[in-house]
Amino acid sequence: MGLKGIVMAIVCTAEATRAAEQRWFDTHPGQDLMDIAAHAVARKAQELLLGGVVDDLMPDWAASQCVLVLVGSGNNGGDGLFAAAALAQRGWRVELAQVMGQPHKAGMAAALDAGCIRVSLGEVTSHSYDLAIDAVLGIGGRPGIPQSLERIDTWLRTRGIPLLAIDVPSGLDADSGEVESCVHAAHTITFSSLKWCHIAHPAARYCGELEVHDIGLDLVDDDDRPLDGVDEYCDLTEMASLWPVPGARDDKYSRGVVGIDTGSERFPGAAVLGVLGALRTGPGMVRFSGPGAIMAFLLSRAPSVVIGEGRVQSWVVGSGWDAHDDNANRFSQRVAEGVPMVIDADALDFLPAQLPEGCLLTPHAGELARMLWVERSQVEEDPRGSAVRAARRFGATVLLKGSIQWVARPDGVVRAALPGPAWTAQAGSGDVLAGMCGTLMAAGLPADRAALCAAGMQAATAISMPGPYAPDQIAELLPGTITTVLSR
Structure with missing residues (x-):
């Protein structure tokens, strides 16, 4: 398990994360938290595709690479779709596969307008990808994933295609280390703090390299006390x-x-x-x-x-x-x-x-x-x-x-x-x-x-x-x- 970008070892429940998000919405009217998160995901994806270097100059070979975004419903799917749009606008080829539920409407519209292509789950295994992004379930998902996603996950691993999970690998319970069935992420980008599944075993084994990105959520209340469900843990450092x-x-x-x-x-x-x-x-x-x-x-x-x-x-x-x-x-x-x-x-x-x-x-x-x-x-x-x-x-x-x-x-x-x-x-x-x-x-x-x-x-x-x-x-x-x- 690797950790990047963590100033303090903070771990947060899904409920506490949602409470922090609501406080952000209340104090930032008219601003889009999903857009902030999506651009962080897109930047992380580019970092992985380019071998760690991200700047305004795209290499000539970038357009030959393709990113698969696995999409679910709700905010996690929206994060993935807006990230897909940002990647497409930078010149990457991006394909979208809806795994379950109905897509986030605004996110799907933005992705398609940017040039992303929709494919069926059946088509995925006949295509070639350099990176996959898991935007299916997120912190609100229940444990376990559908067999269709299990098959895609197995195919990605056999082909050696790295998977970047948004917030948590789909199928994990954000608040525990328990595992039923889930995707195997090579990298996970989460926001503001770790979740319990990132550090509790056996779930932590499925998260890969972890990065915590600060999107401006405040994890304390008006009296500067941690929100319920926000705790510190003692890390290796x-x-x-x-x-x-x-x-x-x-x-x-x-x-x-x-x-x-x-x-x-x-x-x-x-x-x-x-x-x-x-x-x-x-x-x-x-x-x-x-x-x-x-x-x-x-x-x-x-x-x-x-x-x-x-x-x-x-x-x-x-x-x-x-x-x-x-x-x-x-x-x-x-x-x-x-x-x-x-x-x-x-x-x-x-x-x-x-x-x-x-x-x-x-x-x-x-x-x-x-x-x-x-x-x-x-x-x-x-x-x-x-x-x-x-x-x-x-x-x-x-x-x-x-x-x-x-x-x-x-x-x-x-x-x-x-x-x-x-x-x-x-x-x-x-x-x-x-x-x-x-x-x-x-x-x-x-x-x-x-x-x-x-x-x-x-x-x-x-x-x-x-x-x-x-x-x-x-x-x-x-x-x-x-x-x-x-x-x-």
Whole structure:
């Protein structure tokens, strides 16, 4: 996934985009937003056709190239038709194929007046094209595409003809990463902000190279607050800027010592995975203070771990504790030390009225539902709001694990981590993530930044190696991903 033209990592729902568009119409009477978007699409198409150079001088061979515009009804189709008109006016040959619905009347008239040619879907596969533009569904489309468009998409890919999607590839739900059937875009141009399908997997794989073009939409209200449905997410560039990198004068103590108190005889793997997550994220030292019965097993997997109590800058607790009578005392002992904590899994059942400053809670939807005394379905229907409510109730930062991972602070600030593929939805991923968070907090990152960076780096690792990698394998790949991200 590539990103171009993004100043801030903003992601917007379809509803929020429509609200921003309506605010634009209200404040710009007589101006045509579709015309602005269409010219951006036309310019992007020319950039692709000309190999990245766009100016007023058209090469002699330009007229020999042909662009196919796949047209739907509504505004997305209108954007495509006006873009087609602009391309034809510049000298490109443009053919229009209506895929579904009735065309945008003004857009079709402009395209035909400019010299574009209408062709049937049946004719498309007998013609030759240098670029195709997807202007079928857009952000308002429902998931899935008709078989006729599937056939065209397959034909384009077999012929190696690149497809430029307007806003979102047709068939994707703009607000999620879910995929039924959709076109495969080599490039996507969207307006003012990313949509969730651009960064959430598996949908992101179908978007190709992304460009965000500013068409003047204002994503804040009159009080300068983000519109509902407008959020920031932590992208790779921000992660690289936040990630703690040791300096020449650092030693193993100044880099941060993370304490791990996880695992049990029944779940020794939770301790191993948490330790691996911590170690592969770059700590100065990892101390393990879990059950003695699993220490030999742990050391066989992670010989650099220091066994026993000692000074730490953060604790990771709760993963794989199992049900034991001494869990409450085990947790209270760590709380009493007063250092920032990553509180996971079984330890979430023992949250006190007052936690040490800077703690991070890492529940999944079921655990958060239990914490808030609501049904799991309520959390799944509003994960963002549920994370905010929990952060305020417990006075700690909350990282809600899921397909989109929300990080909420007690003061109400909420952001999303870089989403990863569904391959990471497996037992043990959360244990690795908790260890990663612990290392970053021990290095001095505030809980929210540690959560965003850890969740994002785990996601980036899984994105770079898509497939059924186990959590310990993902942990082993983390150093390579970190190195790549920091070298951006």
